[in-house]
Amino acid sequence: MVSILGVGLGVAALLVVQTVMNGFGEEHRLRIRESFGDCVVIAKSPIEGPDVLIARLKADPEVISASAYTEGPALARRGAFSGVAFVRGTDPLATDQPVRQYVVAGSFDGLDDGRVILGIGLARTLRVAVGDKIEVWSPVMAEQAEKGKAPLPASLEVCAIVRTGFTEVDDRAAIIPLRRFRELWSLGERAHGVTLRLKDPANAVATAARLNVGKAGLNFIPWQEIKKNFLEAIRFEKTMLFFLMFIITLVASFSIGSTLFSAVIRRTREVGVLVALGAQRWHLVGLFGVQGLLIGALGTALGFLLTWGILYFREGILDLINSLFGNGDMVANVYQFSKVPLHYDAMDFVVAAAFTLIVTTVAGLVPALWAAGRKPSEAMRDA
Amino acid sequence: MPKVVLQATGLKKSFASPNGPLAVLRAVDLVVHAGESISIRGSSGSGKTTLLQLLGGLETPEGGEVFINQVEQGLVTPRKLLGHGVGFVFQNYQLMPELTALENVVLAAKIIGRSQVEGKARELLQLVGLGDRLRHLPSQLSGGECQRVAIARALINEPAVILADEPTGNLDETTGKEVMKLLLEVVAQRQTALVLVTHSREFAEKASRRLVLAGGVLSSA
Numbered sequence: 001m002v003s004i005l006g007v008g009l010g011v012a013a014l015l016v017v018q019t020v021m022n023g024f025g026e027e028h029r030l031r032i033r034e035s036f037g038d039c040v041v042i043a044k045s046p047i048e049g050p051d052v053l054i055a056r057l058k059a060d061p062e063v064i065s066a067s068a069y070t071e072g073p074a075l076a077r078r079g080a081f082s083g084v085a086f087v088r089g090t091d092p093l094a095t096d097q098p099v100r101q102y103v104v105a106g107s108f109d110g111l112d113d114g115r116v117i118l119g120i121g122l123a124r125t126l127r128v129a130v131g132d133k134i135e136v137w138s139p140v141m142a143e144q145a146e147k148g149k150a151p152l153p154a155s156l157e158v159c160a161i162v163r164t165g166f167t168e169v170d171d172r173a174a175i176i177p178l179r180r181f182r183e184l185w186s187l188g189e190r191a192h193g194v195t196l197r198l199k200d201p202a203n204a205v206a207t208a209a210r211l212n213v214g215k216a217g218l219n220f221i222p223w224q225e226i227k228k229n230f231l232e233a234i235r236f237e238k239t240m241l242f243f244l245m246f247i248i249t250l251v252a253s254f255s256i257g258s259t260l261f262s263a264v265i266r267r268t269r270e271v272g273v274l275v276a277l278g279a280q281r282w283h284l285v286g287l288f289g290v291q292g293l294l295i296g297a298l299g300t301a302l303g304f305l306l307t308w309g310i311l312y313f314r315e316g317i318l319d320l321i322n323s324l325f326g327n328g329d330m331v332a333n334v335y336q337f338s339k340v341p342l343h344y345d346a347m348d349f350v351v352a353a354a355f356t357l358i359v360t361t362v363a364g365l366v367p368a369l370w371a372a373g374r375k376p377s378e379a380m381r382d383a
Numbered sequence: 384m385p386k387v388v389l390q391a392t393g394l395k396k397s398f399a400s401p402n403g404p405l406a407v408l409r410a411v412d413l414v415v416h417a418g419e420s421i422s423i424r425g426s427s428g429s430g431k432t433t434l435l436q437l438l439g440g441l442e443t444p445e446g447g448e449v450f451i452n453q454v455e456q457g458l459v460t461p462r463k464l465l466g467h468g469v470g471f472v473f474q475n476y477q478l479m480p481e482l483t484a485l486e487n488v489v490l491a492a493k494i495i496g497r498s499q500v501e502g503k504a505r506e507l508l509q510l511v512g513l514g515d516r517l518r519h520l521p522s523q524l525s526g527g528e529c530q531r532v533a534i535a536r537a538l539i540n541e542p543a544v545i546l547a548d549e550p551t552g553n554l555d556e557t558t559g560k561e562v563m564k565l566l567l568e569v570v571a572q573r574q575t576a577l578v579l580v581t582h583s584r585e586f587a588e589k590a591s592r593r594l595v596l597a598g599g600v601l602s603s604a
């Protein structure tokens with residue numbers, strides 16, 4: 001009974017960690033797509049007349065929407081505080097601006113040529129809130145200053161503050177209308193790139209490759225590639241955790257092994273009698289192997305149940321941990337997810353179950369084989 | 384002359400001890416004929432249990448040979464016939480504690496792959512006087528009753544020989560007498576040979592042939 005619980009806990013630990021890790025991974029993937037688009041089109045030099053390209057891309061059945069964007073660094077300043085802003089020019093009328101859902105103050109719809117949306121980190125650096133005004137100096141203005149003209153910075157009112165969860169975005173982002181960006185950067189009708197929303201984001205790699213065909217000079221980058229390092233880090237983290245959990249399960253399995261082993265030793269006399277009665281090796285192997293398999297199966301079932309229970313009550317459990325250790329709301333602070341994200345992966349469950357069954361069966365078989373290998377006369381003397 | 388069911392020649396066995404190997408059996412010869420009963424006496428430590436283990440195939444001799452004459456199979460070493468060739472009756476019964484009397488008897492047959500044996504097992508338990516105790520666990524039976532179950536178990540596979548190692552050693556005098564009487568009756572009735580190790584002169588007298596194990600050799604009493 002204790003060994004079933006041990007297996008159950010091992011399996012549950014493995015699956016809870018895997019499922020939560022998957023959840024974080026999925027959540028991050030979603031955020032990457034929402035922040036950058038499902039696919040980005042860039043070129044070596046700014047794209048001339050992007051409207052033609054956009055019209056052509058929109059005609060593709062896989063593309064839901066396409067919009068031009070511009071981007072570039074600028075100096076943002078308010079009074080004595082200044083910071084580097086990574087300014088992005090987008091179409092404020094575009095309906096599918098994913099940034100909309102990350103607005104924490106103000107309103108996205110207020111965006112016009114005299115206004116700007118700031119990432120929360122940048123807003124903090126500049127000590128501004130919605131309604132405050134900031135100055136923005138673009139590199140073009142520096143060029144003008146070199147030529148002896150006295151440029152005036154753009155004065156923009158903060159109309160919204162966003163928090164995406166990506167520190168590098170939140171600490172630097174400034175969003176202004178595309179038209180205004182072109183003006184401040186003297187870009188004319190050009191754009192730095194086009195973002196696409198796709199019908200099937202999971203298939204973005206293939207779609208990007210297909211769309212790229214015949215468009216020399218353009219580079220279609222699917223979202224999976226945009227934050228490749230980051231996504232790989234998450235996957236690596238998951239693999240490492242799986243490895244650690246694997247060890248935990250192995251430890252649990254050893255305790256099963258020793259439980260079964262002592263059970264076999266306690267029954268040495270009986271094993272001896274069975275051999276004296278003509279039992280074959282496979283009888284004993286079957287007897288004790290089935291016992292191990294049974295413990296494994298029940299333990300796995302218990303583990304699945306525990307996993308579900310723990311994940312179902314995860315918020316409550318986290319609250320309890322936080323109140324016990326006074327960490328505050330870690331998930332919201334560090335990851336900026338309001339809930340612990342989950343993503344059930346059937347493969348994890350299959351792997352955990354198969355692994356556990358194999359280990360427990362072996363843990364039962366080894367002592368059984370050992371017992372069967374003893375001479376029955378000695379076994380019976382041990383009584 | 385009835386046919387030979389068990390034949391042992393020149394059996395040797397020694398055990399390691401702090402003072403070098405301890406020779407327990409030096410040269411034991413024994414021929415058992417169908418239906419006969421043989422009693423073996425000897426002081427404690429003379430090697431009686433060891434001899435029975437060699438005869439039954441639970442141990443392998445260092446020298447000499449044991450053959451069991453099994454119907455259809457001819458002379459075979461007992462090791463290959465565990466469960467078939469001989470039936471064991473041990474001093475401390477050696478029943479499976481979580482199985483009932485009936486199940487213990489049935490197990491012995493099932494373990495060597497026989498099926499449809501429950502009726503036979505019932506019959507044998509009836510024969511040893513336990514027809515109404517089939518569903519009792521060993522812990523619910525007295526020592527004498529347990530030994531009766533063990534006798535039924537030894538008989539179920541119809542062995543040519545039954546090897547009994549002090550079957551009354553754990554029983555009080557009256558019960559011991561009853562069990563011994565039963566054992567001798569059933570083997571006589573079924574024409575099964577019996578090799579009986581016992582300390583009791585009285586029981587030893589009842590065997591058709593009486594032997595003594597001393598100094599590692601077997602001789603007539």
Ligand SMILES: Nc1ncnc2c1ncn2[C@@H]1O[C@H](COP(=O)(O)OP(=O)(O)OP(=O)(O)O)[C@@H](O)[C@H]1O
Pocket residue numbers: 378398399407425426427428429430431432433434
């Ligand atoms: N596995 C073993 N290892 C070492 N010595 C053993 C082993 N089995 C038996 N012996 C020794 O062999 C000798 C004979 O043992 P055995 O059990 O055959 O005697 P026995 O005649 O049956 O005695 P008892 O009447 O007390 O049952 C004893 O001295 C015993 O200590």
Ligand SMILES: [Mg+2]
Pocket residue numbers: 431432433548
């Ligand atoms: Mg003995």
